[in-house]
Amino acid sequence: MTRALRRAAADVLREAGVASPERDAELLLAHVLDVPLGRLVLVDEVSPAQQEQYDALVARRAAREPLQHLTGSAAFRHVELLVGPGVFVPRPETELLAGWAIDAVADLDAPVVVDLCTGSGAIARAVADEVPAARVHAVELDEGAFAWAERNLAGTGVDLRHGDFATAFEDLLGTVDVVVCNPPYIPLWAWESVAVEARDHDPHLALYSGDDGLDAIRVLSVRAALLLRPGGVLGFEHADAQGELAPAVLRSAGRWAHVADHRDLAGRPRFTTARLAR
Numbered sequence: 001m002t003r004a005l006r007r008a009a010a011d012v013l014r015e016a017g018v019a020s021p022e023r024d025a026e027l028l029l030a031h032v033l034d035v036p037l038g039r040l041v042l043v044d045e046v047s048p049a050q051q052e053q054y055d056a057l058v059a060r061r062a063a064r065e066p067l068q069h070l071t072g073s074a075a076f077r078h079v080e081l082l083v084g085p086g087v088f089v090p091r092p093e094t095e096l097l098a099g100w101a102i103d104a105v106a107d108l109d110a111p112v113v114v115d116l117c118t119g120s121g122a123i124a125r126a127v128a129d130e131v132p133a134a135r136v137h138a139v140e141l142d143e144g145a146f147a148w149a150e151r152n153l154a155g156t157g158v159d160l161r162h163g164d165f166a167t168a169f170e171d172l173l174g175t176v177d178v179v180v181c182n183p184p185y186i187p188l189w190a191w192e193s194v195a196v197e198a199r200d201h202d203p204h205l206a207l208y209s210g211d212d213g214l215d216a217i218r219v220l221s222v223r224a225a226l227l228l229r230p231g232g233v234l235g236f237e238h239a240d241a242q243g244e245l246a247p248a249v250l251r252s253a254g255r256w257a258h259v260a261d262h263r264d265l266a267g268r269p270r271f272t273t274a275r276l277a278r
Helices: 002-015 021-033 037-042 048-062 067-071 094-105 122-130 143-153 188-193 196-201 215-227 245-253
Strands: 073-076 079-082 112-116 135-140 159-162 176-181 228-237 256-263 269-276
Touching (some): 002 021, 002 037, 002 048, 021 048, 067 073, 079 122, 079 143, 094 176, 094 269, 112 122, 122 143, 176 215, 215 228, 245 256, 245 269
Parallel strands (some): 112 135, 112 176, 135 159, 176 228
Antiparallel strands (some): 228 269, 256 269
16 A cells, blocks of 8 residues: 555656655655654555645645655754754755765864854764764854754754854854855856755755855855864865866965865765865
């Protein structure tokens, strides 16, 4: 019975243009039945109430409401984050940037890490989870996103602040080992090309960044240089079309060394790293 349900739901999602209809159909049913995804094939019976709930969720997903809003959570590396309306849903690609930050401080004693534009708190939470010795600080300006970050970072020891990343952490100037950031980077003119799930549901503050998409990265270059100790490192995500433009922002600033760009698992340019010149 569940196989037929999933197949019918996947057909609905596919016709609606959902990118991963089979996977989403499975995840939604596992959510409704409250079973791990791997045990879904063992379930034979679905109650009328469960089927009604499932059909309603499939209809909402077909309307391109984000899957994570429907399930209320998003997996990110080794942690599960609470997400919903008002916060940017963390993407799998960003796990690579978080992994870079974790590797950068893994061998340091009590490293200081700052996560700018933390959103749901995904990167800060991952660093705190995988590097318990790290002193992690995070900041978010959007009030809705900040409320989600508060929930996700509660009890982790992360120093979460509500404010603008352009002026945050005056008390940490010159002391930070790693600054990491997933800034907004979509050009204003490109809003029509954004996936419906992001365009209609993610906070615009987390998406758009001036006419060329690089305004926040320019601000980040300045702020990170003030926060980092000499030799400290910066890493930030960018659009796949910005593999040359984003690193160029740092190179033109004249204060960064070892500027490098990195690709995601699909081979697309995804994030830039650099070291503050001594």
